[in-house]
Amino acid sequence: MTSSPTPRHTDDxxxxxxxxxxxxxxxxxxxxxxxxxxxxxxEEGQVSVNGEVETRRGRQLHPGDVVSTGGAAVRITAGG
Structure with missing residues (x-):
């Protein structure tokens, strides 16, 4: 299993x-x-949550968690 490339920057x-x-x-x-x-x-192991490969699509994310894939990343924030 390979991890996603390091993201260039993180969006909220x-x-x-x-x-x-x-x-x-x-x-x-x-x-x-x-x-x-x-x-x-x-399923292909191309998504990381907080720097660790995640293979559960139903994983619960909370404010502060960072999701990355394909060199892009987002940080979950409160207040949408």
Missing amino acids: LPIRDDMIRLGQALKLANLAEDGAQARSLV
Whole structure:
């Protein structure tokens, strides 16, 4: 399993609730075009959460978590 390249910079992804699922976050942040692509990225080990490869698309993310894939990254923030 290989990890994603180191992101060039991290954008903020504000969310309304106190958590969001990984697959939803990938779509909302435009890191995946749709649910099918989000599922593929996660299953193939191309997504990292807080620097560790994550293979669970339903992983709960909370403000402060950082998701990265393909050289792009987003930080989950409160208040979307």
